[in-house]
Amino acid sequence: MSDILLNVKKLETWLGDGERPVRAVDGVDLKIRKGETFALLGESGCGKSITALSLMRLLPPSGRIKGGQVLLGDTSLLDLPEYAMREERGGRMAMIFQEPMTSLNPVLTIGQQIGEAVKIREEADSSSLRQRIIELLDSVGIPDPERRASEYPHQLSGGMKQRVMIAMALAGRPELLIADEPTTALDVTIQAQVLSLLKALQKQTGMAILLITHDLGVVAEVADRVAVMYAGQIIELAGCEHFFRKPQHPYSQKLFKSLPDSKKRAQRLAVINGTVPALNQVFTACRFIDRCHRAFEACEQAPEWTQLESDEGVRCHLAGRADQWLREAPAEEPDHLAGQAEGMASLLEVKGLKVHFPIHKGVFKRTVGYVKAVDGVSLAISPGKTLALVGESGCGKTTVGKGILQLIKPTAGSVSFASDELTQLSGSALRNRRSELQIIFQDPVASMNPRMLVGDIIEEGMKAQKIVRNSEQRRSRVAELLEQVGLPSDAASRYPHEFSGGQRQRICIARALAVDPKLIICDEPTSALDVSVQAQILNLLKSLQSSRGLAYLFITHNISVVAYLADEVAVMYLGRIVERGAVDQLLASPRHPYTQALLSAVPVADPNLKRKVIRLEGDMPSPANPPAGCHFHPRCPVVMDQCRLACPELLEQSDGRHVSCFRVEKGL
Structure with missing residues (x-):
C-alpha cells in the first residue's frame, strides 16, 4: 500500500482571460506522504498560495485550472463535482489561511464559527456540539475554553485567533492540513507556540502538513522535506537536512547568503537583484536567468528537471554541482561611524516617557481608567548608532516611537533631541524640528x-x-x-x-531622507518582506547610516535583523523596558527571564540545532489592567513572592547593561 497521501502532477493554474493570462502555477509536481511535514518555500509572487488554493479548488473568479492531476489518496480532486469537493474540503483536507482576522467572522462568537465547521461533518445535538467545540478549543491549547467559546474574534490575541483557525480546520479530522504562512504575522514567542502545537497535533492525529512559508528558520524547525518554488515552478526538492547542508539551485544558495546574523555585521548581505519575472509570458529561457549570479550560455534554454536521488531533484543546468559556487568578490566593510560616534553626546535622550490613554464610559464619558501603553521608558541614542526596540506585539514599541515624534502627546516624561525638549515645543517650533526626525x-x-x-x-x-x-x-x-x-x-x-x-519600502526611505533627517524611527520596516528583499533594505539602511551619520530607533521582533544591524538593544514588555544593553552582550547572555524566553523562541535556519524553547504560558496582560508588582510575574517561569508585591527598578549591572529583575539583583 502506498504511503503517498497527496500526488500532484503537472498542475497548471492560470489567472485572467485575456491573450496573456498569468501562469501562476506552471507544471507543478509534488508528493506528500502520510504524516510528514512538507514545506513549500519561496518569495512573494512565486505562486505558493495559488498552488494551495488550486489544491482546495478555492481559486478567485479569474482563476482556472488548465491542466494536471491532483490525487488525494485514490480520489482525483479535479474530476469531482463541486458538491463532492465540499465533502473533501474541510473534511479529508483543510486549510489555515495567513491572516486569521480576515478569515474569522467578526459578528459570530468563536464557538458559533467552530460549531459551523463541526455541523458540516457531524450530526450532533446542542449538548454534544458544545462538548465537541470545547474539545477542539482545548486540543489547540486555548485556556478556559468554555469562556473563550462565547467570545468574539476581536477579544482574542493574534496567537489565539490562529489557534481558533487551527481548531476549525481540525473539526473535520483532516488527513492533510494546508497551512499558508501560519506564523508570518506572529511574534516569535507565539510563533513557537503555534509550531509546537502543529507538531503535537500531527503526532496525535497522523495528519500530513503542507506548510507554505518564506521563513527558513520555520522550515528548519518543522519540515521533513522542502520544495523551493520560483516563478510558478518547483526548482528544487530535497530532504530538510540535505537542503540546509547543501542547497543545489543558485536561488536557494542566495537565499541562505541573504540571511542576516551577527557574523555578517561588518559586510553587506548578499542580495538577489531584480524581482520575480512577470508570469503572463511563455518562458523559453531559465526563469531565474536575469537574477542568477551563475548564469551562462546554456541558461538561454529552459532547464529540465534533473533527478538527483530517489526523492530529490533540481531544475538547473548546473544540477549536482552545488560545490562549484561562483566565488563572489569579498564584501567591502562599510565605513562605520562607530569611532566618530563614541564619546559624543546623545542625539536623543528619553527619560520616564509615559503615554496613557484614558478609558471613557457612560453617557458623560467619565474617565474610569487608563491604558498604560508606555509606562516609564528611558533610552538614549547617539549619532550614527542604532538602538533596537524589541518585544511582543502590544508591548508599546510603536507608541514609544510616536511619543518621541510627538505624533502622540506624552502623558509624562522628557524627550530631548539635540538639546531641545520636544515635549515643550508646539506649533511652528515643533514643525521646524520635524525635518530632523522621520x-x-x-x-x-x-x-x-x-x-x-x-x-x-x-x-x-x-x-x-x-x-x-x-x-x-x-x-x-x-x-x-x-x-x-x-x-x-x-x-x-x-x-x-x-x-x-x-520597492515601495525604498520609496518610503527616500521620502524620509528628502528632508535630511538626523534620526529615523524604523517601525518594523522589513517584517512583511521576503528574505532577499529584506537584505536589500538592510544593506541600504546600513549604507545610509555610514554615509550620513544617521541614528536609528529600529522597532522590530526579528532578532536576526537586530543581531545584524543594532548597536544596542532594549527589550520591552507591557509598556516598560526590562533589559537594555550592547547587542553582542545581550544576545549572547540575556539576564531577564523574558529576554531569555524571547531569544529561545527564535527559529534558527539549521535543522540540526536543537534549541530549548522556554515556553511562556498565556498572553501578555492588558495594559488597561496590568498586574501588580512586576508586570511579567504571571508568565515568569522563575517567579518569586517578591515579584508579585513590588516592581523592580531598571538598574545598571557591573557589565554595563540595565536589567529590571529581583532575581538578577540578588545574583540568582
Missing part, C-alpha cells in the same frame, strides 16, 4: 497616498519644510534620492501600486 512605517502601502505620483510623495516633505523652494531643484533632488535608494529616476512618474513591496 519615521518609516511598517506598511508602505498604507503610508502612501495611492493617488499621488512617487515624485510628488517624495517632494511633499521638502515643500512642507521649505527645504528646496525651486521646483526644478526639487525634481533633481527626487531623482538623486531615487538613485540613492536603488530605484530608476523614471519611478518618480509612476504610482505606488506599480512597485513591489521592497
Whole structure:
C-alpha cells in the first residue's frame, strides 16, 4: 500500500482571460506522504498560495485550472463535482489561511464559527456540539475554553485567533492540513507556540502538513522535506537536512547568503537583484536567468528537471554541482561611524516617557481608567548608532516611537533631541524640528497616498519644510534620492501600486531622507518582506547610516535583523523596558527571564540545532489592567513572592547593561 497521501502532477493554474493570462502555477509536481511535514518555500509572487488554493479548488473568479492531476489518496480532486469537493474540503483536507482576522467572522462568537465547521461533518445535538467545540478549543491549547467559546474574534490575541483557525480546520479530522504562512504575522514567542502545537497535533492525529512559508528558520524547525518554488515552478526538492547542508539551485544558495546574523555585521548581505519575472509570458529561457549570479550560455534554454536521488531533484543546468559556487568578490566593510560616534553626546535622550490613554464610559464619558501603553521608558541614542526596540506585539514599541515624534502627546516624561525638549515645543517650533526626525512605517502601502505620483510623495516633505523652494531643484533632488535608494529616476512618474513591496519600502526611505533627517524611527520596516528583499533594505539602511551619520530607533521582533544591524538593544514588555544593553552582550547572555524566553523562541535556519524553547504560558496582560508588582510575574517561569508585591527598578549591572529583575539583583 502506498504511503503517498497527496500526488500532484503537472498542475497548471492560470489567472485572467485575456491573450496573456498569468501562469501562476506552471507544471507543478509534488508528493506528500502520510504524516510528514512538507514545506513549500519561496518569495512573494512565486505562486505558493495559488498552488494551495488550486489544491482546495478555492481559486478567485479569474482563476482556472488548465491542466494536471491532483490525487488525494485514490480520489482525483479535479474530476469531482463541486458538491463532492465540499465533502473533501474541510473534511479529508483543510486549510489555515495567513491572516486569521480576515478569515474569522467578526459578528459570530468563536464557538458559533467552530460549531459551523463541526455541523458540516457531524450530526450532533446542542449538548454534544458544545462538548465537541470545547474539545477542539482545548486540543489547540486555548485556556478556559468554555469562556473563550462565547467570545468574539476581536477579544482574542493574534496567537489565539490562529489557534481558533487551527481548531476549525481540525473539526473535520483532516488527513492533510494546508497551512499558508501560519506564523508570518506572529511574534516569535507565539510563533513557537503555534509550531509546537502543529507538531503535537500531527503526532496525535497522523495528519500530513503542507506548510507554505518564506521563513527558513520555520522550515528548519518543522519540515521533513522542502520544495523551493520560483516563478510558478518547483526548482528544487530535497530532504530538510540535505537542503540546509547543501542547497543545489543558485536561488536557494542566495537565499541562505541573504540571511542576516551577527557574523555578517561588518559586510553587506548578499542580495538577489531584480524581482520575480512577470508570469503572463511563455518562458523559453531559465526563469531565474536575469537574477542568477551563475548564469551562462546554456541558461538561454529552459532547464529540465534533473533527478538527483530517489526523492530529490533540481531544475538547473548546473544540477549536482552545488560545490562549484561562483566565488563572489569579498564584501567591502562599510565605513562605520562607530569611532566618530563614541564619546559624543546623545542625539536623543528619553527619560520616564509615559503615554496613557484614558478609558471613557457612560453617557458623560467619565474617565474610569487608563491604558498604560508606555509606562516609564528611558533610552538614549547617539549619532550614527542604532538602538533596537524589541518585544511582543502590544508591548508599546510603536507608541514609544510616536511619543518621541510627538505624533502622540506624552502623558509624562522628557524627550530631548539635540538639546531641545520636544515635549515643550508646539506649533511652528515643533514643525521646524520635524525635518530632523522621520519615521518609516511598517506598511508602505498604507503610508502612501495611492493617488499621488512617487515624485510628488517624495517632494511633499521638502515643500512642507521649505527645504528646496525651486521646483526644478526639487525634481533633481527626487531623482538623486531615487538613485540613492536603488530605484530608476523614471519611478518618480509612476504610482505606488506599480512597485513591489521592497520597492515601495525604498520609496518610503527616500521620502524620509528628502528632508535630511538626523534620526529615523524604523517601525518594523522589513517584517512583511521576503528574505532577499529584506537584505536589500538592510544593506541600504546600513549604507545610509555610514554615509550620513544617521541614528536609528529600529522597532522590530526579528532578532536576526537586530543581531545584524543594532548597536544596542532594549527589550520591552507591557509598556516598560526590562533589559537594555550592547547587542553582542545581550544576545549572547540575556539576564531577564523574558529576554531569555524571547531569544529561545527564535527559529534558527539549521535543522540540526536543537534549541530549548522556554515556553511562556498565556498572553501578555492588558495594559488597561496590568498586574501588580512586576508586570511579567504571571508568565515568569522563575517567579518569586517578591515579584508579585513590588516592581523592580531598571538598574545598571557591573557589565554595563540595565536589567529590571529581583532575581538578577540578588545574583540568582
